Amino acid sequence: MRACREVLNGAVPLPSLLDPDRLFPSDPASREIARELYASVAALPILSPHGHVDAAVLLDNEPFADAAELLVRHDHYVTRLLHAAGIELSALGLPDADAPGAVAPAREIWRTFSRNWRLFAGTASGYWLNDQLVRILGVDEHPSAENSDAVFDRIAARLAAPEFRPRALFDSFGIEVLATTDDPLDDLSAHAALAADSTFRGRVLPTFRPDAYLDPADAGWAERIEALTLGRTSYVAYLDSLAARRQYFIQHGAVAADHGVVQPLTIDLSPSDAQALFDCGMAGTLDGAEARAFSAHMLLEMARMSVEDGLVMTVHAGVHRNHSSETHRRFGPDTGHDLPVATNWVESLHPLLERFGNRADFHLVLFGVDETAYSREIAPMAGFYPSVYVGAPWWFLDAPDAVLRFRAAVTETAGFYRGSGFVDDTRAFLSIPTRHDMSRRLEAAFLARLVREGRVDVASAASILHDLVDTLPRRVFNL
């Protein structure tokens, strides 16, 4: 780990598996510009205002178990592609409800992964994994059936070292801010303990994620509302309790509330209509359309609360979750079976924007997995409404070519200054520096092309790149 920071910053020669010019444009003149632009931001601190790392990982600061635990088992990008190759999720270490207690051995999981390394060529995961293996874990060969055990042991030795504990990595990665994603009823004790710990300098911020409390069609909704409202199950108490939990999150450092929906539908119901639907929801008598109306109303209410309490509102839309009910039942959510669907923003958000769209103090960041909406809806909305920001390309679209398509699709309409800055949105702690580095390289590559095409001068490009990496996320997320 001694050299980790230096390697990350380019001070140490990189192994041949890692091209120092990776992701830069092919044309030599553009490549030279990209190289210089990238160098100007490569070492800036990492701001990660949205993600899924557990705060307890940093609080406990336990060593990572092994290569399979670190890189395979919890990464649904990895498990889904191995599952597609015909490998059972149970063979990747995921607990199987049909075979309780049985867990694949870590070394065997790593063998399976290594044997199938070719499947990741050209994917975002392949890029990230290679970067982590080489830059952070010091592995200087591609995983393979032949080297599987040796690499597993080599990684194990690394993980045992104190500089590979989570907090040491947090420092060496140069992370300044890391946001987690949390249930509204979470007591945030891990966040509080970290904030009180004078030996840890990083900022670890909770994020309010109330999805499960907003949609009466979700199993267990009424029970959760009972818990949220401490039994006072009126619509007014429901709204008050949500507002109170938001305040609790704010007191613990939260800067954002996050919302995951299939379609970003919003409806502006009257209080009495909302109350009536709420009561039916608690009684379990809503039909599908009524439940959709109520949750659409609640998304608008969340915007209202954001206007009032200042939490940035992030919306992640367009994913059909748990498409395979068999693997969902056996292996649970977030294991690879989520699929994008076409997403409509302009019509769906109309009621919300009619209410709050023109407020510059309201920050609404939109993340989608239907890239057709980038040029057609998201950039045009962010190019008019002062509240709307273009979220970084998300999930299936957080990959080199997709990022450049995103950048080209939004910039010509919204410019560079209506974006959220990069958001890694990751569950894989080790991938954080890799993903931010990838983003910086791609932004440099995009700007270098524009310089080469006479559309931006090089001084402006350098200034824009600094703003994309540093100024914008601070401003949009009030960091």
Added chain:
Amino acid sequence: MRACREVLNGAVPLPSLLDPDRLFPSDPASREIARELYASVAALPILSPHGHVDAAVLLDNEPFADAAELLVRHDHYVTRLLHAAGIELSALGLPDADAPGAVAPAREIWRTFSRNWRLFAGTASGYWLNDQLVRILGVDEHPSAENSDAVFDRIAARLAAPEFRPRALFDSFGIEVLATTDDPLDDLSAHAALAADSTFRGRVLPTFRPDAYLDPADAGWAERIEALTLGRTSYVAYLDSLAARRQYFIQHGAVAADHGVVQPLTIDLSPSDAQALFDCGMAGTLDGAEARAFSAHMLLEMARMSVEDGLVMTVHAGVHRNHSSETHRRFGPDTGHDLPVATNWVESLHPLLERFGNRADFHLVLFGVDETAYSREIAPMAGFYPSVYVGAPWWFLDAPDAVLRFRAAVTETAGFYRGSGFVDDTRAFLSIPTRHDMSRRLEAAFLARLVREGRVDVASAASILHDLVDTLPRRVFNL
């Protein structure tokens, strides 16, 4: 102005803010081909068969007021992006219904614009504005807080010169044909006066735009029909009056009728059904579905009239107008709050194409802001129906990368000869030569890549480029 034409044609060295190779491919071999192709068409006359410049500007030939009036206030591309940055539209000089009489001073508007110049980097507007400032207005530095007043004064001095009057610019820009967009009841006196003026050599053509007369759901529709039909409010008189106004436009030089719709729905109603809906529309008793059916029927009727009288039918679809009712109420239409929506062409136009699609004497040009339809619907339709032409990329998509995406998306299916040629569609008079120049550069860039990839030989590329710039718009718009 002395050198304006020479500058436009490349005879005078360009300031360093304007790369002579701008928008050409990065690869040197392709760039060299693009440079030569572009040079072969750079000085061809400008044909502008669709746009929104007011004929009175040329008739009156008054000097442009100032930089804010010329470049900021009336350009909804500019006002929307400044509004998104939190600047009130009233601060950009737009009359505010909530504060009648108050108008921001031009110099102050220009300061606001200059201070925010970075917002336009990478956008189509940024490219156009830079080109106009440098090439036409002789400004050799980027707008900034520091130089705002000096640049404002410098532009003021230019605008006072006789060679910056609208007619002189019309000539120096090399415009041969300029179409305006007009209400069916417009008396076209400005067009008539220009045509009768022997000191003005350009062709300024009206365009018949009957949207407000075709949709009974539009406020004031019945009153407009009263005016259109001179009180004879039968369905037959309505159709006759529309046909008569089209004749009036044709007599004044019109070559096209233009139609703006959210979805390009068409329905082939029987005359008796249409008559019944018309009568209900006049009585104000149509519901939403009936109003949509009637306006869809009328779009098909407009096609029928185009078949009969020869006006080219242009359809601009896919825009949710006035998405923000607050700014619409305060600042009116066309100030930046229009947003694209997904657009269906193949199903929507089916009834129309069943009637008239196979007629080669009918010209139907399709413009969309949902770029997914380019490869999926518009190019395939234009690749079969002799009546259908692919409209140039429009509005949010009239930008360098979007134009190249458009070109790649449509050409492989429809070739180069099923397009409308470039259409600037602009309200900003000064941007006309800039936009046409951008188009010529991008067509050259696209063709250069195909030459480099061995897909088109260079002689064919030169011939195609000439046809795109000159032959096609003349043929498609019967100029």
Added chain:
Amino acid sequence: MRACREVLNGAVPLPSLLDPDRLFPSDPASREIARELYASVAALPILSPHGHVDAAVLLDNEPFADAAELLVRHDHYVTRLLHAAGIELSALGLPDADAPGAVAPAREIWRTFSRNWRLFAGTASGYWLNDQLVRILGVDEHPSAENSDAVFDRIAARLAAPEFRPRALFDSFGIEVLATTDDPLDDLSAHAALAADSTFRGRVLPTFRPDAYLDPADAGWAERIEALTLGRTSYVAYLDSLAARRQYFIQHGAVAADHGVVQPLTIDLSPSDAQALFDCGMAGTLDGAEARAFSAHMLLEMARMSVEDGLVMTVHAGVHRNHSSETHRRFGPDTGHDLPVATNWVESLHPLLERFGNRADFHLVLFGVDETAYSREIAPMAGFYPSVYVGAPWWFLDAPDAVLRFRAAVTETAGFYRGSGFVDDTRAFLSIPTRHDMSRRLEAAFLARLVREGRVDVASAASILHDLVDTLPRRVFNL
């Protein structure tokens, strides 16, 4: 023909109309990599697991009639673009129901085609035709009004030679496997005769295409079911008869069943509901929604049969067939008037995938003409479900730029190993080697870029390219 194979494999200098580096990246460094990658697969045998060449062409082995018959008349890519230019389909040799008996002379058709050669510049057809004319037919100039008769005669001379008979071409093209597309009641006698013919070494496989037997809304459905079931018109006999015909196809070498639908809707009806709908369908009393439900159920039943009998299930979705009823009535199907529509896969296939999605022994290959689904739906589905494979870009999207967009859109999510391999899907026999060569060049071009961007090393790229061209189609189609 002596040199045909050598030319195809690059052993003979190519005429100047055919750039040896065609379709490779513009950047010289990337181009050099692409050139070497391509060379490693250029001569591999052709595997064509889906297409529309008639087996009788190879059985009869008659000479091709003339240039018009070979390259114009039967190619709906060509006829549609000439029709768009205002040329009547009858003038291209298509029999016209309105003028029975009249057929345009071949030489005249060729003149029309040659005169309009410029229309094909930049299109997929233009690329394929040029490649065939130069590489296979030895024509060393672009078709034109001037050379039309001379080229027609030159091609006629070639076609008269024994090495231009279909079987000789099959050999010289290096085709190993060629699949046809056949009606379930076809007796497959041509396939049987070819298999029994010891003088013909190629494999010509039938494909089961039951569309017309699955949709009760299709005219003549009940009569076809009578024929299929030999009069035993019960739902059970219907399913049994379909399964029996599939077995017959399998006995004659079939590896796949192919399904063409507008939307890939699937429904999992109970047997009794299905039976009831079947009975109404036979009685002609189904309404539109019921007919759709039944055909959606039958698509799921086809999946069930594929799971049982091992036929690969290919689905081609998203085409509005015979959009112009006038030209359909006069000239029949497959003459150019089919148009793509937006396609939804994730929701539509959900019932089918719930039943069979996680079975690795089931192969479901998805082909679409709505390219927005590549990154949003098809690649994510293939990146999780072991049964789902990404079909090669199809029809309007089987063109150089579209293929590279496809490759970029799917690879970052699904990698290189979830694809079907290239499928030519052609009716034009002579275009088979051209299309496969184009695909190999484009795969090499894409991989070369990834090598140049440091994302794949060159040894891996070579291995991937071999797998794309050879390993994958063999594995996915069980060849």
